[in-house]
Amino acid sequence: MEMGKAAAVVLAVNGKRYEAAGVDPSTTLLEFLRTHTPVRGPKLGCGEGGCGACVVLVSKYDPATDEVTEFSASSCLTLLHSVDRCSVTTSEGIGNTKDGYHPVQQRLSGFHASQCGFCTPGMCMSIFSALVKADKAANRPAPPAGFSKLTSSEAEKAVSGNLCRCTGYRPIVDACKSFAADVDLEDLGLNCFWKKGDEPADVSKxxxxxxxxxCTFPDFLKSEIKSSIQQANSAPVPVSDDGWYRPRSIDELHRLFQSSSFDENSVKIVASNTGSGVYKDQDLYDKYIDIKGIPELSVINRSSKGIELGSVVSISKAIEVLSDGNLVFRKIAGHLNKVASPFVRNTATIGGNIVMAQRLPFASDIATILLAAGSTVTIQVASKRLCFTLEEFLQQPPCDSRTLLLSIFIPEWGSNDVTFETFRAAPRPLGNAVSYVNSAFLARTSLDAASKDHLIEDICLAFGAYGADHAIRTRKVEDYLKGKTVSSSVILEAVRLLKGSIKPSEGSTHPEYRISLAVSFLFTFLSSLANSLNESAKVNGTNEHSPEKQLKLDINDLPIRILTFLAQKTPTSSIP
Incomplete structure (x- = not known):
């Protein structure tokens, strides 16, 4: 490693080149935008990635493929150094008084979707980002004139992380849905474009x-990136004098660990920095090590055995990969869509979430659902590579900053005789809302040749966010259920065992409520499993001559004790 003058951060903001030399490594993109550029659209709201007032569009260029990738991001959490050689687009960049307003801005205004305007620039960029992403989808048909490839369902979720204290969300969602090719314009609310009831709704209006x-990525920045590739590849990792390090391999990272520059108390390892929105840094760090540039940490390997995700793969990318998979993978992807908000998922990493859940009492949905799916993790400590089940990893003492999570492996379960479900209860179904309780259940069933009964061959029951240090598997309940058919008496005993296993730590808020949620999730899963097995038995005719053996489970068959327990402990509104 060599000592050298720190290279300046170069980025484009709304098509204009900016250069920042010697800037503090803890400087956020939002701070830079509001103090070094004329941009005033993105604002500091919560400072946690939870309100969307600071959302901007970040674009990255890959010279190898000549492709530009765009995604929305929270500029209040994004560190300036992490967007070096990137292009940033704000609400001023898509439309303004000088150049004219963009249709997103015009429709937000026309649908009365803005009042005080504090949050509106962030809303604009969330909608614009959704439009850019949808219109780049090659597998979608060309939309009618005036519309985009965005669907109404996607439009409703595009602003799921943006909070508004004035308007109410109906006009905001209407403005976004007006771009969707499958929308019924007559269903949209009051607006300035046509008079509802008197004039027909038409996209031409x-x-x-x-x-x-x-243009989200200017040509001049592409040229700079291409010309700097060879120089960057041949240069050693500098001992930076601005405190920002970009190792290009795991070996380079460990050389940094061993150097005199490394001090655990003053160095922070980052991939996206979204964790600082959950746990605020008590002190600003002197040095940052950005591990996104290590190729091994970005791997995505799919095989007949399962899917391996590198630790710095974003949650959004993981959703994209898992959505194109079997039942278990698709269920995981569906649950990940409920975690955080789009502009946080676009930068937050799978590995960062898991490490935070291991080190801190973080209510991670991701750790819980991956635990139930039988995932394993690969870590590197010094020169040793170790593989653990996720359960073993979570149970270890908090890992130090020199422990590197390399990848997460999710096994292939197939779809035959496998049932997988996930649950969560939170203040809001979408957007940044931490779960009160989350859970995930996986069961493999088989048909007993002698009795013709469907038995639970294997089962995994994972619970998290209920007030414990980390997600757990309820082994006693699992051991009890293995080898059994699902009946009323079996469910009652499983609930009794679960109640003794879920123990919120002292000081947890509403412990009885959390326990009742866990019980309701397990009850919902087991009763659904029993009914689906019963339907399967009817279809296959396995119980044709033995009606008394049918796996019939009705709420009225359950003992009065479990009904009383659920009625007293679990409000019906808390069950998703």
């Missing part, structure tokens, strides 16, 4: 939209 009207 809306401000015209054409994808690709906004």
């Amino acid at each position: 809306l401000p015209g939209y054409n994808s690709g009207d906004v």
